[in-house]
Amino acid sequence: MRYALGENSVLVGQFSPGDTVTIKLVVLDNDTLLTLTTNACVESQHIPGLFIWKTVNIATTNNLVGYTNILYEMVSGTGKKYYGKIVYAGYVENYTPVNLQPLIDADTTITDIVNIINARI
Numbered sequence: 001m002r003y004a005l006g007e008n009s010v011l012v013g014q015f016s017p018g019d020t021v022t023i024k025l026v027v028l029d030n031d032t033l034l035t036l037t038t039n040a041c042v043e044s045q046h047i048p049g050l051f052i053w054k055t056v057n058i059a060t061t062n063n064l065v066g067y068t069n070i071l072y073e074m075v076s077g078t079g080k081k082y083y084g085k086i087v088y089a090g091y092v093e094n095y096t097p098v099n100l101q102p103l104i105d106a107d108t109t110i111t112d113i114v115n116i117i118n119a120r121i
Contacts, residue, residue, distance in 0.1 A: 008056040013041070013074035013082030017048035020077040025058065028069040028085075035059040041074055055086075064088055 015021055021041040025034040037059050041051040051074060058064070068088040075081050 008054055009086075011053045011055065011072055011074075011084060011086065013051050013084070015049055015051055015074070015076045015080055015082070016078070017043070019043070019049075019051070019080075021051040021074050023053045023072055023074045025070050025072045028071050034062050034064075034070070055088075058088075 011023070013021065013023075021043075022039045023036070023041055024039060025036065026032065027034065035058075037057045039053075039057075041053045044050040044052060053072075053074070066089055070086050070088055072084050072086065073081055074083075
């Protein structure tokens, strides 16, 4: 899943009911461990064994900007692990638009236009 910066989304993992579960998040691009305001996961009241953690608990001091691949690992007190991956930010609407009209007016080839767009992403 992809989440917007500041969006309060939920990460989940399945464990034995009554477990104690913690989470850690790692930026996959540079193997950086993210700072969290809390790493404690909370068990669902309605689905025993389903543990929940909210992305609002990612500390703002991490300064996440743009497209970021993040791996999360939930670990129970008994050592059972659950992994998941999220993408944080990087939405197209957050980028500066490129005015392609001058290129189109200059009869630039479609291949050149695509290469210019890809260089900006």
